Amino acid sequence: MLKPLLVLALLASSPGSGAGLGAGSQLREIAAGLGVDSPPAPPATVGKPTSSPWSREAQLRGLPRLADPDATVRFVVLGDIEPGRFWFTRAFPPKKNAFERQLAALQREEPAFVLQLGDTVSRGTDANFAELEEKLERVAYRPFFPVVGNHDRPRTHGHSDKSLFNGMFGDGDFHFDLGGCRFILMDNSNWELTSAQLAWLERALDTPRRKIVAMHIPPSYLRGRFAKPKREPKEASLKVKESVGWFTEGAIELAALMTRYRVDRVYFGHLHTLAYADYGGVRYVISGGGGSPLYRAPGIPGTKTSHYIVVEAGPAGITERIETMRGKSLTFLKP
Numbered sequence: 640m641l642k643p644l645l646v647l648a649l650l651a652s653s654p655g656s657g658a659g660l661g662a663g664s665q666l667r668e669i670a671a672g673l674g675v676d677s678p679p680a681p682p683a684t685v686g687k688p689t690s691s692p693w694s695r696e697a698q699l700r701g702l703p704r705l706a707d708p709d710a711t712v713r714f715v716v717l718g719d720i721e722p723g724r725f726w727f728t729r730a731f732p733p734k735k736n737a738f739e740r741q742l743a744a745l746q747r748e749e750p751a752f753v754l755q756l757g758d759t760v761s762r763g764t765d766a767n768f769a770e771l772e773e774k775l776e777r778v779a780y781r782p783f784f785p786v787v788g789n790h791d792r793p794r795t796h797g798h799s800d801k802s803l804f805n806g807m808f809g810d811g812d813f814h815f816d817l818g819g820c821r822f823i824l825m826d827n828s829n830w831e832l833t834s835a836q837l838a839w840l841e842r843a844l845d846t847p848r849r850k851i852v853a854m855h856i857p858p859s860y861l862r863g864r865f866a867k868p869k870r871e872p873k874e875a876s877l878k879v880k881e882s883v884g885w886f887t888e889g890a891i892e893l894a895a896l897m898t899r900y901r902v903d904r905v906y907f908g909h910l911h912t913l914a915y916a917d918y919g920g921v922r923y924v925i926s927g928g929g930g931s932p933l934y935r936a937p938g939i940p941g942t943k944t945s946h947y948i949v950v951e952a953g954p955a956g957i958t959e960r961i962e963t964m965r966g967k968s969l970t971f972l973k974p
């Protein structure tokens with residue numbers, strides 16, 4: 640078993656550098672004003688328009704119209720759903736149809752939308768995205784907002800083309816407002832946040848609303864801090880070094896922005912686990928068990944369980960209830 644685990648660790652690694660935001664960034668900037676109470680009419684300012692029924696424009700039109708800006712927003716966070724690229728990864732639990740089962744189960748929560756944390760497919764190919772679309776259509780839960788993961792690209796390591804994912808869902812970083820919250824979804828699938836992205840992020844954070852940020856790969860400054868639900872996250876000195884499964888470029892700057900703007904939650908996937916950390920007054924969560932194989936490898940913290948998180952964000956704060964595929968409800972300790 641050791642060799643496959645080492646291979647898995649290597650597959651999860653490989654820092655990259657030098658991604659750009661592309662020409663859509665100015666349009667996305669306008670998205671800062673996306674309607675809370677009236678989701679925008681197409682063409683939405685959230686990247687290049689796409690005709691896919693799963694495009695951001697289409698999802699935004701499906702958001703509930705919350706007239707009260709103090710309305711509590713209930714949404715579901717769902718982690719990695721890729722089924723496993725190799726036979727030895729697919730051999731780990733939860734095995735078949737876990738994503739579809741969880742997507743069907745979470746509908747009873749009647750969330751405003753599903754926030755999916757990347758790795759929708761095991762590798763970005765036409766066949767895999769066709770299969771994903773077929774699964775999504777079968778369960779048909781909308782709105783569904785994924786961030787792009789490294790596996791959503793043809794090359795799962797380093798830099799890679801993202802046109803298939805972008806064509807189905809939309810490209811780059813974007814944000815939208817709902818109730819009293821701003822949701823900011825970012826692309827760090829190249830293992831970095833560029834200076835242009837960080838500048839965009841700072842502008843997006845400049846709002847009195849509650850702020851919820853999501854991206855696929857967790858930052859290396861949180862390595863060693865994550866805990867299982869009900870355990871206290873660890874305190875440690877701020878160390879940033881490249882390591883398997885974590886991103887480094889732009890990580891320190893991300894930490895400063897999250898703290899300065901008092902971000903309410905930051906969600907990551909990538910590591911197929913469930914864990915949380917507090918750093919600089921900010922609560923961070925890794926939720927990578929949306930249905931993907933729960934393999935064990937050195938450096939992956941937390942509880943290996945397939946789950947989704949029901950989040951309620953309102954004037955009183957944020958609550959999270961974790962529903963595991965085994966029927967357990969869990970919570971994190973309060974920040």
Ligand SMILES: [Fe+2]
Pocket residue numbers: 758788789790855908909910
């Ligand atoms: Fe990933």
